[in-house]
Amino acid sequence: MAGAVESCVHCGFCLPTCPTYVTMGEEMDSPRGRIFLMKEVLEGQLELETALPYIDNCLGCQACQTACPSGVDYGDLITPFKAYAEQHRERAPMDRVQREMMLRTLPYPRRFRAAARLGRLARLLAGRLPEPLAAMLRLLPARLPKAEPLPAVLPAEGERRARVALLAGCAQQVLAPDINSATLRVLARNGVETVIPPGQGCCGALGMHTGAADQAKPMARRNLEAFAGVDAIVTNAAGCGSGMKEYGLLFKGAPEHDAAQAFADRVVDVSVFLDALGLRQAPAALARPVKVAYHDACHLAHAQGVRSPPRALLQAVGGIELVEPAEWELCCGSAGTYNVERPDTAAELGERKARNLLATSAELIATGNIGCTTQIQTHLGALGRDVPVLHTVQVLDRAYAGTLIPASG
Ligand code: SF4
Numbered sequence: 001m002a003g004a005v006e007s008c009v010h011c012g013f014c015l016p017t018c019p020t021y022v023t024m025g026e027e028m029d030s031p032r033g034r035i036f037l038m039k040e041v042l043e044g045q046l047e048l049e050t051a052l053p054y055i056d057n058c059l060g061c062q063a064c065q066t067a068c069p070s071g072v073d074y075g076d077l078i079t080p081f082k083a084y085a086e087q088h089r090e091r092a093p094m095d096r097v098q099r100e101m102m103l104r105t106l107p108y109p110r111r112f113r114a115a116a117r118l119g120r121l122a123r124l125l126a127g128r129l130p131e132p133l134a135a136m137l138r139l140l141p142a143r144l145p146k147a148e149p150l151p152a153v154l155p156a157e158g159e160r161r162a163r164v165a166l167l168a169g170c171a172q173q174v175l176a177p178d179i180n181s182a183t184l185r186v187l188a189r190n191g192v193e194t195v196i197p198p199g200q201g202c203c204g205a206l207g208m209h210t211g212a213a214d215q216a217k218p219m220a221r222r223n224l225e226a227f228a229g230v231d232a233i234v235t236n237a238a239g240c241g242s243g244m245k246e247y248g249l250l251f252k253g254a255p256e257h258d259a260a261q262a263f264a265d266r267v268v269d270v271s272v273f274l275d276a277l278g279l280r281q282a283p284a285a286l287a288r289p290v291k292v293a294y295h296d297a298c299h300l301a302h303a304q305g306v307r308s309p310p311r312a313l314l315q316a317v318g319g320i321e322l323v324e325p326a327e328w329e330l331c332c333g334s335a336g337t338y339n340v341e342r343p344d345t346a347a348e349l350g351e352r353k354a355r356n357l358l359a360t361s362a363e364l365i366a367t368g369n370i371g372c373t374t375q376i377q378t379h380l381g382a383l384g385r386d387v388p389v390l391h392t393v394q395v396l397d398r399a400y401a402g403t404l405i406p407a408s409g
């Protein structure tokens, strides 16, 4: 942490990219302000309680890291600081209940599916529940898609060009199971055999990014074992990918560190993997031009530095005209559990993102993270607009199948 603190020269270049600084306008709600606060707490100059409201406001989007000319590794600072803060803070009872409910539900697909079903019934009572619980219920989708069980392995079509393992994910499996199915189909079509190791579990990113390192570590250990012996671990959720790329940091100084770092080095987003491999055959050109806006998920663009590969894959589809929304670097407000913990700021950011995307006149929005998909869909809906939001691999999959443009479109 000390290295990251010392490399900040207080230049302020990060300020316009920080969603909390942009919406709240407070120095202490900027990256520079938070770095100062964390330093003061760690040096014993400031009470943790004084810094916590500003630390809790941080979305962990890492836009500041992308903007910083001095190379401040903000992720290396905020993740361990949140873990430190969690060990030393007193949470209010309702705050504890909300946090425990999320940590004990979201990372487990079966529990999440059951909770989502119960939650839809409980929404009828939302007006009588405490606000934190009501905020959780409001986020549940009106309908859940049917589960799509995954095979143990999906062979490559034609000559095999690569063999990878897929992280199946947690909430995404429940909210949008088609993303995994589309990933498998697109990989197979491009000569990739995919195994889905049965022993895998949640990547632990939710715990890591909310200070619950004690929950994240056993999850990470389970994955270290489940994915042993594969060359590449492909993910299609930016939050999971960035979490797994932090396994080395999670086990810093621990006996597992080297294995965890080796694991992290094998993690690759599906867009990066496919772009590097090269599509064996591009999908047939669309029957008419379609404007597609690409939304950069923070955990892909900022945390992993991935911006070109998904764009290159989308542009491989003849007829797609890629358009760029204003303020690409600003978080949509989803950020893990942020829209439950800070619903007002999350909603402000969600609406701002939806308006920027609509201003492109795109017919379709592509992105690489389920949290962003859900948040953007919610805010497009609130504005009365029904623009489809798909993962990049879903766009490719539908383009290959000839179903990207509805028959009536
Ligand atoms: S851009 Fe980097 S060095 Fe400048 S204030 Fe922000 S974090 Fe500090």
Ligand code: SF4
Binding pocket: 017, 018, 019, 020, 021, 030, 031, 034, 057, 058, 059, 060, 061, 062, 063, 064, 065, 074
């Ligand atoms: S991680 Fe995001 S919200 Fe937090 S300080 Fe950096 S830019 Fe601001």
